[in-house]
Amino acid sequence: MSAAALVLAACCSQPKFDGPVYLNPNAPIEDRVEDALARMTLEEKVGMTTAQSKFSSRGVPRLGIPEVWHTDGPHGIRPEVLWDDWDQAGWTNDSCTAFPALVNLAATWDKEMSYLYGVSIGEEARYRKKDILLGPGVNICRTPLNGRNFEYMGEDPYLAGQMVVPYVKGVQEQGVAACVKHFAVNNQEFQRTQSNSVVDDRTLHEIYLPAFKAAVQEGNAWAIMGSYNLYNGQFNCHNKKLLVDILKGDWGFDGVVVSDWGGCRDSEEAVLNGLDIEMGTWTNGLRGAASDSYRNYHMADPYLKGLREGKYTTKELDDKARRILRTIFRTSMRPEPNYGRFVCPEHYQAAREISAAGVVLLKNEDNVLPLDVPKDGKILVVGENAVKKMVVGGGSSNLKTAYEINPLEGLQNAFEGVAEVEWVRGYVGDTSTSYNLVDTGQDLADSRSPEVLIAEAVNAAKDADYVIFIGGLNKSAHQDNESTDRYDTMLPYDQQDVIDALAAVADKFVVVNISGSPVSMPWADRADAIVQGWYGGTESGNALADVLTGKVNPSGRLPFSIPFKYSDGPIRTIAQYPGIKEEGDQFWQTHYSEGVYVGYRWYDSRNIPAQWPFGHGLSYTSFEYGNAKASKASMTADGTMKVSVDVRNVGACDGAEVVQLYISDPVASVDRPAKELKGFEKVFLKAGEKKTVTFEIDAEALSFYDMSKSAWNAEPGEFQAHFASSSTDVRATVSFELK
Ligand code: GLC
Numbered sequence: 001m002s003a004a005a006l007v008l009a010a011c012c013s014q015p016k017f018d019g020p021v022y023l024n025p026n027a028p029i030e031d032r033v034e035d036a037l038a039r040m041t042l043e044e045k046v047g048m049t050t051a052q053s054k055f056s057s058r059g060v061p062r063l064g065i066p067e068v069w070h071t072d073g074p075h076g077i078r079p080e081v082l083w084d085d086w087d088q089a090g091w092t093n094d095s096c097t098a099f100p101a102l103v104n105l106a107a108t109w110d111k112e113m114s115y116l117y118g119v120s121i122g123e124e125a126r127y128r129k130k131d132i133l134l135g136p137g138v139n140i141c142r143t144p145l146n147g148r149n150f151e152y153m154g155e156d157p158y159l160a161g162q163m164v165v166p167y168v169k170g171v172q173e174q175g176v177a178a179c180v181k182h183f184a185v186n187n188q189e190f191q192r193t194q195s196n197s198v199v200d201d202r203t204l205h206e207i208y209l210p211a212f213k214a215a216v217q218e219g220n221a222w223a224i225m226g227s228y229n230l231y232n233g234q235f236n237c238h239n240k241k242l243l244v245d246i247l248k249g250d251w252g253f254d255g256v257v258v259s260d261w262g263g264c265r266d267s268e269e270a271v272l273n274g275l276d277i278e279m280g281t282w283t284n285g286l287r288g289a290a291s292d293s294y295r296n297y298h299m300a301d302p303y304l305k306g307l308r309e310g311k312y313t314t315k316e317l318d319d320k321a322r323r324i325l326r327t328i329f330r331t332s333m334r335p336e337p338n339y340g341r342f343v344c345p346e347h348y349q350a351a352r353e354i355s356a357a358g359v360v361l362l363k364n365e366d367n368v369l370p371l372d373v374p375k376d377g378k379i380l381v382v383g384e385n386a387v388k389k390m391v392v393g394g395g396s397s398n399l400k401t402a403y404e405i406n407p408l409e410g411l412q413n414a415f416e417g418v419a420e421v422e423w424v425r426g427y428v429g430d431t432s433t434s435y436n437l438v439d440t441g442q443d444l445a446d447s448r449s450p451e452v453l454i455a456e457a458v459n460a461a462k463d464a465d466y467v468i469f470i471g472g473l474n475k476s477a478h479q480d481n482e483s484t485d486r487y488d489t490m491l492p493y494d495q496q497d498v499i500d501a502l503a504a505v506a507d508k509f510v511v512v513n514i515s516g517s518p519v520s521m522p523w524a525d526r527a528d529a530i531v532q533g534w535y536g537g538t539e540s541g542n543a544l545a546d547v548l549t550g551k552v553n554p555s556g557r558l559p560f561s562i563p564f565k566y567s568d569g570p571i572r573t574i575a576q577y578p579g580i581k582e583e584g585d586q587f588w589q590t591h592y593s594e595g596v597y598v599g600y601r602w603y604d605s606r607n608i609p610a611q612w613p614f615g616h617g618l619s620y621t622s623f624e625y626g627n628a629k630a631s632k633a634s635m636t637a638d639g640t641m642k643v644s645v646d647v648r649n650v651g652a653c654d655g656a657e658v659v660q661l662y663i664s665d666p667v668a669s670v671d672r673p674a675k676e677l678k679g680f681e682k683v684f685l686k687a688g689e690k691k692t693v694t695f696e697i698d699a700e701a702l703s704f705y706d707m708s709k710s711a712w713n714a715e716p717g718e719f720q721a722h723f724a725s726s727s728t729d730v731r732a733t734v735s736f737e738l739k
Contacts, residue, residue, distance in 0.1 A: 022325075023064065025335040032333075033325045037318060039063055045314070045321040046304050050278045050297040053083045057277050059328065066332045068324070070179070070258065070279065072396045074135025074151055075099050075537060077124045079400040079438055087437045088400065095402040096124055097347040097538055098391040100355040102136055103516050104534035106153035106559035107358035107617075109658040110682045111166045118170020118178070120350045125176040126340030131331040132177045132223050132258065134396070138164050138211035139227075141517070141560045142187035142598055143577050144489050144569065150480040150516020150535060151397055154559025155599030155614060157207055158677045161214030168219030175334040177327055179258055180215040182227030184208055184242055188590065189485050190578040193262070195588035196230040202670075203595045205705040205712075213251055222255040222330055226275065228263045230587060234273070237263035243274030256323045261396075267298035271312055275299070276320045343402060348539055355536030355543035360556035361618040363530040368508045370550025370620060373419040373465050380464035381408050382426035382457045382502060383471040383495070385514045389440040390535045392433065393475035395482020400438045401538050407470050407512065410541025414549050419465075424457045426469065429493040430476035450494060454501045467506035468548070471495040472514035472533070480516035480535070485578070489520040489566045499523045512544065518562040521611060532558065532612075550620060555656035555682065557617040557726065561599045561610040568610070570594035570602040600727040601673035615660050615677075615726035621651025621687065625659075628723055628732035636739045637699045637714055644694040645723040645732050649685035656684045657725065659693045663701055664720040672704055675722055697721065702738055714738055 017024040022036035037045075040060060047058040052067065059067040072078035077096040079088040097120070099105075105117055125133045137148065141155040153160035168178040185197035185208045199208065215221040224247060226237035236242060237259035247253045261280025264270050270278060278299045295301045306312045341347065361369065373379060386408040391399045405413070412421045431444040446453075461467045471491060473479040478486055490496075491513075503509055503526035511527040513519050516535055524530060531554075536543045546552040563569050571577045571594065579590035597605060600614035624647070631642035647657055661679030665672050678701040683691050699714040706713035716738050723732045 025333070029326060029329050032329050033322050036060070036063065036065060036325050037321055040321065042307060042314070043304065045317050046300065046307070048324045049276060049299045049303070049320050050294060051280065052294055054081055054085060054280070057279065065325070065328060068132060068277070068328060068332070069130045070132040070134055071125060071128065071130040072134045074102050074137055075397050076121065076391070076399040076401070077128050077130065078396070078398065081436070090437070094128065095343065095400050097343050097351055098399045098401045098404065099351045100358065100537045100540070101150045101516050101535040102153055103150050103559060104355055104358040104536055105167070106159060106163050107360055107534065107556040108354060108682075109159070109557050109680055110357055111162060113354045113357050114163050115166035115170045116350050117354055118167035119173065120170075120347045122171035122174030122176045123340040124342050124347065125171070126174040126338060127342040130176060132179050132327070133171055134179050134181065134225060136164055136167050136178065137181045138215065139182055139186050140207055140211070140598060142592070143571050144518035144560070144563065144566065145486045145577070146187055146517065147189040147478070147481045147483065147485045148395070149560070150394070153211065155561060156559070156677050157210035159559060159680070160211035162680070164211055164215045165219040168215050168221050172220070172222060174340055175331050175338060177222035177255065177331055178219070179223035179225050180212060180221045181225035182260060183212055183224050183236060183247070184227060185231050185592070186227035186229050186236070188578060189483050191588045192483065193228040195579050195590050196233055197590050197592060199231065199592040200595065200707065201710065202705040202707050203592055206596050207598055209246070216247070216251050216253050222327055223258055224253065224255065225258050225260055226263055228260050235263065235265045235269070238266060238269035238273040238275045240273040248274055254323070254326065256327050264298050267302045267306070270298045271303055271306065271316050276323050351537045352539035352543045352546070355534065355540055356546045356552040358534060358556040359544060359547040359554050360532040360558055360616070361529070361547070361554040362532055362612050362616065363524065363527065364618055365528045368510065368528040369548060371466060371548050373415065376419065377465040378420045378422060378463060379411065379415065379466045379468060380460050381411060381421060381423045382467065382469045382498065384425060384427060384429045384444070385472050385474065386423055386470035387442070388430070388444060388474060389433075389442060390475055390514070390540065391537060392438050392440045393435040394480060397482070398435045398438060404440070404538050405541035407514070407533070407541045407544050410543070410545035411468070411548070413542060414545040422460060422464070424460050425453050426457050426498045427453060427471070427493050427495050430474050430479070432476055450497065454498055457498060458501050458505050461502055461505045464507070466508045466510060467502050468510045468512060469499055469502055470512045470514060471498070472512075472519060473516065475535070486517070489518055489563060490522075491519060496523050499526060503527065510548070518560050520563055520565055522564070524611065532556070553620045553653060553655040554617065555619060555658065557615050557658045558612055559614070561603055561614045562612040564609070564611045568603070568608050570597050596673060601676065604674040604727060613726050613728040615658070615724065616729070617658070617726070619651070619655040619657070621649055621653045621655040623655075623657040623685070623725070624648050624650050625723055625731035628734050630721065630734045630736045632736070634737035634739050635697070640696050640698045641736060642694050642696050643721040643734055644692050646690055646692050647683055647685065648690035649687055652687055654684070654686045656682050658682045660724045660726070661695045662722040662724055662727065662730070663697070664722065665702065665704070665715070665717070666720065667717050668704065668715055670704060670706070675727070677727070695721075699738070
């Protein structure tokens with residue numbers, strides 16, 4: 001062989017890895033798993049299945065296999081906490097980028113925004129050397145009162161499913177496992193560790209599982225978090241039907257099931273029913289207990305004892321260890337090391353873009369928006385939510401950030417040197433400013449009476465060109481807050497009194513509701529314009545200002561229905577929510593007796609108008625639909641067909657329309673919702689531009705879950721495809737037949 005060939009050969013061949021297979025980054029992952037497993041002792045395998053601290057679980061030190069670091073949350077990387085405590089450890093290098101709440105992401109209806117989100121937050125997790133990101137959450141907004149709706153992706157399983165997949169992919173491309181939560185039918189915070197969700201199979205498969213199924217089968221999620229509640233009488237962190245039969249059996253999930261913190265309640269069930277890593281079990285860790293009480297975890301010494309006494313074989317243990325090893329070889333020991341990025345300009349820009357893309361313009365009478373302020377004019381901003389920093393609090397999604405731009409600062413930034421932006425309090429809501437020792441640094445104390453505050457606002461409004469009331473909810477108890485639910489859907493803190501008073505004197509009156517869950521608006525006719533804003537994260541205020549000023553043309557659409565009042569909704573009995581606990585019952589029983597009639601499925605099918613319907617959102621331009629057609633008159637169950645519609649921007653400015661595809665099955669053997677979302681696409685159109693939007697329909701889009709067959713079923717007959725700008729704004733319909 002010539003010298004050149006020798007050199008070439010030497011350069012091209014991989015350096016021969018002469019270490020053990022499990023340490024070879026280029027070896028097939030399953031070979032690495034089997035090699036590592038064969039080298040591990042019984043104690044080492046058991047050790048991996050439980051926590052060793054508040055947010056880490058064991059590796060195998062002897063073999064150089066790293067421990068697994070878990071981190072909250074869905075919106076950003078939680079500040080480092082103490083070894084065994086929720087309070088932050090006081091590090092000075094862990095102020096993260098706070099991304100928008102997931103409901104804000106869902107409101108973008110933009111899969112590219114979801115991927116950008118996943119990549120960005122994944123880079124922050126990787127940089128902080130975290131292996132499992134405890135998020136995203138995709139529990140369905142069954143009741144507007146659920147304290148954690150802000151952490152989830154709305155009321156529709158198809159929207160949540162399509163929006164969670166790109167997020168999961170983006171995170172996992174950074175070598176970080178997304179841990180999709182909380183699996184499953186965990187749709188309230190009231191008695192979340194003591195309530196049993198009673199759900200029929202059709203409802204379970206049509207409403208509460210699809211987003212998780214998409215995350216696993218389309219997003220290839222590497223981790224799933226079991227939820228605190230029970231389903232069918234078994235705790236979900238070790239629920240055989242959900243974890244063994246459906247998740248790992250039917251869906252072929254090959255990752256790890258992580259318990260919610262303290263969600264593991266039984267040793268034998270944990271071993272046999274599919275739990276892989278037990279976290280946060282109610283011990284006080286290294287403090288207070290006589291010895292290392294992590295050894296007392298259900299899958300620690302009790303498991304080892306059961307194995308040694310022959311109560312268990314190593315069958316389940318080897319499966320758990322394989323899944324944990326697979327996760328480690330996908331994350332900390334992944335083939336191509338990368339190092340992520342943290343609090344970089346690109347992440348701040350991503351947070352700002354995503355949040356703005358999800359802001360929803362609900363009403364815009366006489367086009368009072370975008371703001372048109374005369375030179376040296378005045379904008380009066382009223383309300384606590386204009387200044388209250390929102391990334392602190394709310395529970396496990398609590399974040400510490402280097403800065404947070406609130407709406408007032410966003411507007412001041414936008415109008416600096418152009419117009420005066422004055423602020424008055426308007427009302428006093430929640431003056432707390434810290435959580436888990438994370439502090440916003442604000443002082444929101446204000447002892448003035450509501451009368452004084454309203455008088456001040458009314459007086460200031462008199463010479464303002466615009467009055468912008470910015471209120472809504474916050475992250476305190478019984479607002480948008482983990483472990484508590486709201487009591488009703490109305491604005492708290494008597495904000496309506498302020499709105500009424502301002503409406504009487506304001507020239508141009510805009511109301512911005514900042515919340516993570518539906519807020520009813522009986523005062524809506526008194527505002528010229530209404531905007532649904534969200535917890536937008538670090539750049540929240542700039543994102544909102546971008547929309548109000550017209551720098552960004554609003555294109556958000558509601559991911560949930562907003563009712564005129566709570567009682568219009570499908571929850572009509574306390575058995576449905578918050579549930580009932582009868583004499584002798586060990587747990588609360590929450591009956592999902594509304595079945596599949598959740599959100600718009602209820603309002604449309606019962607002809608009860610929602611105040612603001614699912615999918616609703618205005619633009620500063622307008623769009624016309626036309627030329628709707630089906631590629632053929634009929635399709636077969638094993639085939640597909642295309643339906644398309646032309647959309648034209650007929651307004652004066654560029655914008656984006658979310659074309660929504662709803663399917664109706666007018667004649668079916670079971671009662672079905674009037675229409676169901678089965679497709680959507682956000683199209684960006686320049687003024688005057690037209691595009692054709694095409695959807696491909698398969699039998700899955702036509703099916704219901706047939707309890708008589710325990711399977712999905714698409715019944716032959718007529719179907720309708722509706723092209724819509726919201727669940728109640730159908731612009732065109734085509735009919736076709738399923739043979
Ligand atoms: C909390 C939450 C879960 C979070 C975990 C760790 O109780 O339910 O979402 O990831 O515990 O903080």
